[in-house]
Amino acid sequence: MSTDVLLLNLTRFGDLLQCQPLVQDLHDSGHKVGLVCLDNFAAALPLLRHVQTAWPLPGAKLMAALDRDWRTAVAQLLGLTRRIRREDAPRHVVNLTPTLPARLLSKLLAPTPDAVLGFGLDSEGFGVNRGIWSSFLSGATLHRLNAPFNLVDMFRMVGAPLYAPDIAGRPGRFRLQSPPDAARAHAEALLARPENLPPGTQPKGFVALQLGASAARRQWPVAHFAALGERLWREAGLCPVLLGAPSERALAQEYAAHNARSRTPLVSAVGRTDIPQLAALLRHMRLLVTNDTGTMHLAAGLGLPCLAFFLATAQPWDTGPYLPGCCCLEPAMDCHPCSFRQVCPREHACLTQISPASAGDLVLARLNAGNWQAGLSPELSRQARVWLTETDARGFAAVRSLSGHDAQDRSLWLGQQRLFWRHILDDLGDNANDQSAARANGSLEQRQDEKMRQPLNAPPPCSPDFCGQVAPVLAQAARLLDMLAEQGRLTGKSARAGQLFLLNCERLQTLLNACPPLASLACFWRELQQQRGDRMDELLCFVRLLAGHLEQWAAHMAASSRKPPQAGTRLA
Incomplete structure (x- = not known):
């Protein structure tokens, strides 16, 4: 099936999910949308709505071919681009990835240079950003004090010249597809046998804990996660479910070591799910507690609220969950958020700034009272900036302070x-x-x-x-x-x-x-x-x-x- 708009998103799992509202806007404007993404995230494609055709790019294989013979790699890439242009025949290409390879790919796929929105190349091979929002996006995310918009909305505005007039001004809609039946069956099987479950008892529900992050300096301590999980079982009868990729199994083992004394029931799904199975697990959760990760964005697309930690370089203004009603925590420290290139002079003190007791108060308040505000305390406000996600009057995602830090x-x-x-x-x-x-x-x-x-x-x-x-x-x-x-x-x-x-x-x-x-x-x-x-x-x-x-x-x-x-x- 041919498409008239082809999206390029060659970045991380979370960024791929965050282009779903852009796909929705294009679909609502009458466009047929195709997508080019990295093949290691191709498992997420069944969760995306209104994607007519998808082209997983074998990035690792192309890099390996470059090492052997660059001519072979170029031939493979050109063969793929010719096939996409022949079968999809896109009239527009929206490139959301500012890297030079992605810019080159957008030029190869577009029928003319002017048909590219976002990040492209000019006639002489120099980078060019097509569209006012592309020009803003290219610099704003590099400077954390100057990134006031959620990445989802910046993606949406890059594609806005293609929208019908009534689409661009309305709130974005981030709603993913339900996972397939096989994924749901796998999730139910995992949840059926919690470890350390006392005989004759059953959990009153499940709370997901995403232990890892893209870098160690952005991870809330595993010991804090373990203390939180023990409290949720003790006070609410909720069984912790550990989430993570195969590379994060060491974090699950560390959690188990901290859990050995209390022997709190738990389900470890770390390294035991693909992306649709992870989505199926999240559909069974009461809440997600997470670092700033792709799992957080997956939960947002499924409508699951979360408590999210934004540590080191992360901040909720631009990478927070695109779902109203989530709670985001930043350490209340003058140095936060830090620069991407900065070496921490304080030995990553921000990681332990927010205590498991304070996080537990918030989670239990949300579960028992239906709002995060009931879990606020003076101690928490000294530890963290607490933000509630919402939508502003102009349809953009926003955050509102619950802890009094909006006057800083x-x-x-x-x-x-x-x-x-x-x-x-x-x-x-x-x-x-x-x-x-x-x-x-x-x-x-x-x-x-x-x-x-x-x-x-x-x-x-x-x-x-x-x-x-x-x-x-x-x-x-x-x-x-x-x-x-x-x-x-x-x-x-x-x-x-x-x-x-x-x-x-x-x-x-x-x-x-x-x-x-x-x-x-x-x-x-x-x-x-x-x-x-x-x-x-x-x-x-x-x-x-x-x-x-x-x-x-x-x-x-x-x-x-x-x-x-x-x-x-x-x-x-």
């Missing part, structure tokens, strides 16, 4: 970015899809002025000290953009104007690079000028719009700073 600068800054980036990206995205508006300078400026005069329902600003550092940078950036707009009009008429335009482009980049809270804006500006430098009318349209938004943002922050912003102030 980090939380307020992420909240501000959610508002202003939506205004910026929606505005620039509308104009990118309307080239006539990009050339009608007079009507465009009038419409922009009207927008900027409208009051913003902005979140509270950050602390005066924070605002006093960031607001001047935003104000100076807005002034530089105004200068670029004027100089850009003269670039074809004056060599001097062209030189000044390039110089001020670089000045703006240097200004934004020096301000860590504006790292996403720095990346975004680099994308705009590099990828639209040969389309001056379009670039100048974006420059004028961005200047207006930054001026409004600076004014909002300056109102809370201790003194008016001074041009030229920068963060150290």
Whole structure:
């Protein structure tokens, strides 16, 4: 069956599941959707809805062929791409993976270069991000203080140019297929024989514990999981079910060693399930307690609430479960979340910051009272930032603080970015899809002025000290953009104007690079000028719009700073 939209997602298991709402939106807009994914996650394909055709990519085999003879590997890849183009004949390719191999594959699969949305290559083989949201996504996820949107919504917005008008503004729908009968039978067989179950007793239910994570520094301690599992059995009669891949069997053995004294009943499914069988197990659970993992996203797609730990580099704003009503815990530490490239100077103290007693209070409150709030305590608020997942007024996934940490600068800054980036990206995205508006300078400026005069329902600003550092940078950036707009009009008429335009482009980049809270804006500006430098009318349209938004943002922050912003102030 041919498709007209082909998705490329060559990343992890959880990321593959998180493109389901994008598939749903495309389907609801009348598209037939195909999918290219890595073959080691092909077992998840039966769980995805509305995927007409699927093409597992043998990544490991291609790499092995490259080691033997690169010509053989290239021939295999080209043979696969020709087959996909012949059988699917996609009119559009949406590439969600920014790696160079994925960009190359998108170019091979698309009928024309302009048919690629997301991450592609230009005619000379350089990376290009097609679409305003792709330009934002490429930089935001690298800077954890500047990633205010859930990855699912960023995926959805990359594909939004293909939606029907009424689809893009509604909440995403993340609903996976029920696992097949054979997988359900396997799950029931595993649950039928808990270890250490006292004679004559039966569990009152099951709670799943996902012990592992993508890295050891993102794992809540196994000893804490064991203490939590023992309490859930003792106080609620709930049997812990251990989840994990075959590579995580050592974690299950460690759990069993901690469990040896209490001999709490348990079911160890670690290394004993494939992806559909794991989904079938989750369908029997009352709750999932997990690190930030693919299992968490699988549970979200099945409608199972979870308590999730976000440690080290992980944070719930961008990688939290796409399901309202889940509880996310971050260590209440100034250094969290840490940089991907940072070596921890505190010996990973965040791993033990949240106690099993506090986690147990939350789980039991959710199971007994139906809400997490009943498990809050002053001690928990000292240990953790507690977030509840929900959906905001504009249909995007959001998190709301239950522990009073929404007044911290980090939380307020992420909240501000959610508002202003939506205004910026929606505005620039509308104009990118309307080239006539990009050339009608007079009507465009009038419409922009009207927008900027409208009051913003902005979140509270950050602390005066924070605002006093960031607001001047935003104000100076807005002034530089105004200068670029004027100089850009003269670039074809004056060599001097062209030189000044390039110089001020670089000045703006240097200004934004020096301000860590504006790292996403720095990346975004680099994308705009590099990828639209040969389309001056379009670039100048974006420059004028961005200047207006930054001026409004600076004014909002300056109102809370201790003194008016001074041009030229920068963060150290």
